[in-house]
Amino acid sequence: MGKKGHAPAEEGIVVELEGMAHGGMAMGRAGGRVLFVPYGAPGDRVRVTITEDHDSWARAHILEILRPSPHRVEPPCPYYPRCSGCQFQHIAYEKQVAEKRRVVQDQLERLAHLRGVRVEPAVRMEDPWEYRNSAQLFPTPEGGLGIRTSFHPGIVPIEDCKLFHPLLREIYDVLDIEAEKLRRLTLRAGTRTGDQLIIFETEEGWVPHLSTDLPIACALDEGKEVRALIGSPWITEEIAGRRFRISALSPFPPNSDMAEHMLDIAYDYLSPEPEDILLDAGCGVGLFSLSYVEDVAGVVAVEDNPWAVNDFVVNAGEAAAGVIYGTLAEGLDEVEGPVDLALLSPPHEGIDRAVAEKLGRLAPRRLVYYAADVAALAHDARFLQEAGFTLVEVQPLDMTPQTYLIAVLALWERRRTSAPARR
Incomplete structure (x- = not known):
C-alpha cells in the first residue's frame, strides 16, 4: 500500500x-x-x-x-516547464532518441519478458520542431486557449507552440472566438496540401462565430455527427505521392514527414508479392494498406471509426480494397481467411487474447504492428506470441519529438505450421 x-x-x-x-x-x-x-x-x-x-x-x-548533465540544454519554449506537453525539451535531441530506443528495449524486456529482440536505432527527425499537423486546445479560466498538461493538472494558456507546423500556427494566430461555451478546439492541417480545418466542440450545440480572411474550413463536433460550418469537414494530406482524405474525427499520425518514413519501413517488413491478400486491422483512413494496394492482389480492412471508414472508401476509389465496419473482434470474424500479410494498428489500450487468436487463425506469414506508444506493444506481445507469432524486429519512430512518446513498428512472423487450406 x-x-x-x-x-x-x-x-x-x-x-x-x-x-x-x-x-x-x-x-x-x-x-x-x-x-x-x-x-x-x-x-x-x-x-x-x-x-x-x-x-x-x-x-x-x-x-x-x-x-547538470552534459545532455541538458536550455528549452527554447517560454512555457516550459509550466506546460508539460513536452517532457524532453531540456534534453539534447540526440540523447532524446537514444533514450527512447532504450525505453523500447526496457518495455519489451521488463513488461513483455522478451529478451534479445533486435531494436533498431530510432528513426529521427531532421528538424525536431514545427512538425505537428494537429493539436487540441482547451479554454482557460482567463478566456483564452491553452494546452492540457501531463505532469500538472489544469490548462496552461499559450500564445504559440514550437511543435505546431506553420499552417497550424497560422490558424491559431487568427483565432478570435468567444470561449465561454467552448469545450475543446482541434486544429488540423494538410502540411503537404495546405488544407486547414478547425473543429469545435461546444456546450449545448453552441455555434461559434468566426471571421477570418484565410481559406479555413470549420466543423462542429456534435458527438454522433459532424456539422460543416465553413467548407468541407475534412482535409486532404499527401503521403508518399498519394492523397488521403482525413475527416474531422478520423485518426491520422500527427507528423506527416515521419508517416512517410513509417510507410517505407512497413513496406520492407511486409515484402508484398503480387498474389498476396493484405489484411489491414485498424486501418484508419487507409494510410498503410492503400499505399501498398497496387503491389498486392487485394486488401481487406477493418475499422471501428465511422468517419475513417468513409474516408477509406473515398481514398480507395476503384482499387481492389474493401473495408469492414466494426471493432477488431467483430471485423476479424467476417474476414474470409486465410490472408498472406497483415497490418495491425491496435486501439490505445491494445488488443486482447481473442483478437490475437483471430489473427492467428487467419495465418498471415508476416504481421506488421504499428502503435503510437510502445506500451501497447509491450501489452500485446504475449497474446501475439500465444497466437503463433514470433517477434523479429522493432523499429522505434520518433513521431513526436520533445515528448516521451515513442511510436513503434514491429515485425512479427508466423511460426511454421501446416498452412490452412484456402477457401
Whole structure:
C-alpha cells in the first residue's frame, strides 16, 4: 500500500539520474528505491524532495541541480516547464532518441519478458520542431486557449507552440472566438496540401462565430455527427505521392514527414508479392494498406471509426480494397481467411487474447504492428506470441519529438505450421 507525503525541503536527497522512464520522468536510485523525477536529465546530479512515497519507488521534485548533465540544454519554449506537453525539451535531441530506443528495449524486456529482440536505432527527425499537423486546445479560466498538461493538472494558456507546423500556427494566430461555451478546439492541417480545418466542440450545440480572411474550413463536433460550418469537414494530406482524405474525427499520425518514413519501413517488413491478400486491422483512413494496394492482389480492412471508414472508401476509389465496419473482434470474424500479410494498428489500450487468436487463425506469414506508444506493444506481445507469432524486429519512430512518446513498428512472423487450406 503506497503512502503519500512530503519530505521537508531542507532534507533533500542527493541522487544521480541514470536515464529516462516511460512516461517522461528521469530515474535515479536512493535508499533502495527507484526515484522518478520530472524535468531531470540523464547524468544530472540533483537534490530532490519526495512528493509521493511508495515501498519500492517514489516521485520526487528537483530542489537544486548540483551538476547538470552534459545532455541538458536550455528549452527554447517560454512555457516550459509550466506546460508539460513536452517532457524532453531540456534534453539534447540526440540523447532524446537514444533514450527512447532504450525505453523500447526496457518495455519489451521488463513488461513483455522478451529478451534479445533486435531494436533498431530510432528513426529521427531532421528538424525536431514545427512538425505537428494537429493539436487540441482547451479554454482557460482567463478566456483564452491553452494546452492540457501531463505532469500538472489544469490548462496552461499559450500564445504559440514550437511543435505546431506553420499552417497550424497560422490558424491559431487568427483565432478570435468567444470561449465561454467552448469545450475543446482541434486544429488540423494538410502540411503537404495546405488544407486547414478547425473543429469545435461546444456546450449545448453552441455555434461559434468566426471571421477570418484565410481559406479555413470549420466543423462542429456534435458527438454522433459532424456539422460543416465553413467548407468541407475534412482535409486532404499527401503521403508518399498519394492523397488521403482525413475527416474531422478520423485518426491520422500527427507528423506527416515521419508517416512517410513509417510507410517505407512497413513496406520492407511486409515484402508484398503480387498474389498476396493484405489484411489491414485498424486501418484508419487507409494510410498503410492503400499505399501498398497496387503491389498486392487485394486488401481487406477493418475499422471501428465511422468517419475513417468513409474516408477509406473515398481514398480507395476503384482499387481492389474493401473495408469492414466494426471493432477488431467483430471485423476479424467476417474476414474470409486465410490472408498472406497483415497490418495491425491496435486501439490505445491494445488488443486482447481473442483478437490475437483471430489473427492467428487467419495465418498471415508476416504481421506488421504499428502503435503510437510502445506500451501497447509491450501489452500485446504475449497474446501475439500465444497466437503463433514470433517477434523479429522493432523499429522505434520518433513521431513526436520533445515528448516521451515513442511510436513503434514491429515485425512479427508466423511460426511454421501446416498452412490452412484456402477457401
